[in-house]
Amino acid sequence: MNPLAPLGRLVLGFLAETGRIALFTRDALLQGLTPRYYLRQIALQFFRIGYTSLPVVALTAFFTGGALALQIYLGSSRFNAESLVASIVALGITRELGPVLAGLMVSGRVGASIAAELGTMRVTEQIDALVTLSANPQKYLVGPRLLAAVISLPLLVAIGDTIGIFGGYMVGTHSLGFNEYAYLKNTADFLKLDDVTSGLIKAAVFGFIIALMGCYHGFNSKGGAQGVGRATTNAVVSSAILILAANFVLTSLLFGD
């Protein structure tokens, strides 16, 4: 057997998958996001993707902000630069950790549930049933999820940013001995609007990735319970990797010059 064959199969498989995702994305944008709109579905997805993710995002942000403050304090005290803690926590949260951690948490929660739900609908022929009832599955299933995720994620991240900075403030003022007023002033003075908006742009992109991967893997699942399980795993893994890769690209686009 040709030793290069497995490598070739891997590359071909990867290219084929990329092509399928591209075609799915085109359909999702051209069919899913154009009229007609199923308002009930859109509202339901906002509730499920946005509202119910709040506790997870809030807790993640709070503890991350606290841990960040501790680490930066320990590091900066070696250079007598403790006064930087507040501003670095704020920058770290808004630019990187807020959107990335929220994206990863939501991909585990929402991406998995989208893939499992649509995957079950696929294997039980409910998606075919939609077609025979003249309801376009892209408009009924994919569009509302994409829309809800792209709009919800920046909102979640905005809330998460605030809570993350608050977490840093709690640790800073209660266990590191910072003055409350000085900590807040340092945060506000150094933080620029760009820091926040860049994180929110990232969040919108991550929301798109999460919903798209969930829908794509759900739509293409086959073979019963095992297939749905595989689709769920693939949705979470692929959206997590894409989020981290997209984060790197976006960071270099938004900040590198």
Next chain:
Amino acid sequence: MTAHIVLENVEKRFGPKHVLRGLTVSVAKGRSLVVIGGSGTGKSVMLKCILGIIRPDSGKISVGGQNAVGLRGAERDQYLSRFGMLFQGSALFDSLPVWENVAFGLTHGRNMARGRAKDIAIEKLAQVGLGADVGALYPAELSGGMQKRVALARAIAADPEIIFFDEPTTGLDPIMADVINDLIVDCVKRLGATTISITHDMASARKIADDIAMIYRGQIIWSGPANTIDRSGNDYVDQFIHGRADGPIKMDVLKA
């Protein structure tokens, strides 16, 4: 009799698997065709090709004179609105109560107001022998036989001119199967619809068919009026309708 649905030389491959091999069949308006054949012979793929869920590699499909392959956008919506389909596993939407399932094609496909659609749904549920109180339940709360009834009500809710039945009696006990057969015959008569059913349940086939066609390896190998099936003179058909393990049809135990 004019042909309502015509398939000519339809071919479909999935990778190395050659599922439809020049399938040719037609159904006259208002007639009920039952397609029989073993598992994996291409029955479901045939229906999905007509609906445009699967696109055939080559061949012609036309419905009422209109070409059916490769439709898009509004033309496709218009085309699909002529069909109703009863799925093998019922395929009810488990997130919606029964009445919304039945009314789905009206509210989501045709933009009908919910109040009016609900009235029609209740009326269709009555037609399949279910009371209005069932409308508020969720599909998971129903038995298999009741789910089939709901699925039938959903398939006929928009008064389609063509209805497909995909193994309507699979998984039901013989008595419930017969009840569903009666309902199918009754509903189809009322609508005057053209139907294609696929099944391997011969009792069901005899009951609902005007014509029977047998599919084997992606081709129609025999077709004729339902009452001539016992005198087909075709060894494949004889083996199938009598359910014999020995004969010209060899079962592929492994999926090809």
